[in-house]
Amino acid sequence: MKAIGYRNAGSIDRPDSLEFIDLPRPVASGRDVLVEVEAISVNPVDTKLRQGMSPVAGEYKVVGWDVAGRVVEAGEQVTSLKAGDDVYYAGSIARPGANSQFHLVDERIVGHKPKTLSHAEAAAPPLTTITAWEMLFDRLDIRRPVPGAAIVIVGGAGGVGSIAIQLARVLSDVVVIATASRQETKDWVAELGAHHVIDHSKPIAEQVAAFGFGAPAFVFSTTETDRHLDQIAELIAPQGRFGLIDDPKALSIQPFKRKSVSIHWELMFTRSMFQTPDMDQQAKLLNEVAKLVDDGTVRTTLKKVLRPIDPANLKQAHALIESGRSKGKNRAGRLLTE
Helix, strand or coil: CEEEEECCCCCCCCCCCCEEEECCCCCCCCCEEEEEEEEEEECHHHHHHHHHCCCCCCCCECCCCCEEEEEEEECCCCCCCCCCCEEEECCCCCCCCCCECEEEEEHHHEEECCCCCCHHHHCCCHHHHHHHHHHHHHHCCCCCCCCCCEEEEECCCCHHHHHHHHHHHHHCCCEEEEECCCHHHHHHHHHHCCCEEECCCCCHHHHHHCCCCCCCCEEEECCCHHHHHHHHHHHCCCCCEEEECCCCCCCCCHHHHHHCCEEEECCCCHHHHHCCCCCCHHHHHHHHHHHHHHCCCCCCCEEEEECCCCHHHHHHHHHHHHHCCCCCEEEECCCCCC
16 A cells, blocks of 8 residues: 655655655454545644654654544454444554555544544544543543633644634633634634633733633643743642643743642543553544534634645645644645555
C-alpha cells in the first residue's frame, strides 16, 4: 500500500521531510479493525514527531492521528464494528500513524462517523474532541457543582479550544471565557458559543476580574502555558482546578499551593498507550459526540481542505501548524493510488 513517511527527523522544508513510500498492507486480528483511510487531519503531534523523532535506521516513520474512513476487515475478537462501517478516530501514538491507504486500529478507540458529515469533515474532530472531553469531564470535572462555575479556555481558537468551547456550552452550565488575540479568532470563538472573549496578548487576570462575577473555578490552557502561568495563578479561584495540554519548558506549581489548586495534565493517547481498563471510553465519547453533531448541536472545526493526501499537501499542512496561526483544523483528502 502507499503511505507517506520520513527517514530522518528535521525541518519541513527539506525535500525528504515527507515522501511517498510503499508498505505491506496490514491484516486485522484480535481487537483490531483495518480501515481504508478516506481523510486525515494534521495536528501539532504530527509536526513535533516529524521534527524530533527519527525511526530506526533504514526504516520509515508514518505519522497521522486523526482519521475518517471505512472498515474493510475486522479481527476475530471485534464486537462493535464490522466491514462497511464508516468510522472516525485518533488512533494510538504507540502504533504507526494513518498517513497511508490502510490503517490498523483497536476497536475500543474507534467511533462511528457522524452520519451528517463527509469523511473530510469527520477527520477534523477526533483527537481534539477526545482531548477536550477528557480534560473537561474526566480531569477538571466541570459538571461537578462548585462556586464560581466559570472556565477560562486559553487559546480558544485552536483545534482543542474550538471543540472545548462547544462541549462546555452544550454539556455543562459553566460560563465560558475564551481567549484570542486577533479579530478573526475573537469572532470565531464568539461564534462557537463563548460567553465572553478576552485578549491573551494582554494580562488576562485583569480582564477576567473586570466581568465582576468572581474568580473562575476552572482554567484550561491549551497553549503557551508558561507565558500565562502567573496570570492563571492570579485569576483562578481558591480550590480551583487547572488543566493544561502543552509542554512548557518550566512549570512551577508553587504559586498554586496557597489556593489549594489542583493541577491536571491531559494526553489523549494515555489510555491507548497503557491499554487502560477504561480504554473503550474513547469509542463511547466519540459516539456521543457523533450524536451531538448529527443533532446539529456541535459542529466540526474543519477550516482548510487540501487534496489529495500527498507529500506536497501534507508539507503545507505541517508548515501551517508550525506557523502558530492556524484556526480550527487542517485536513487532507483521500490518498490517491494512481
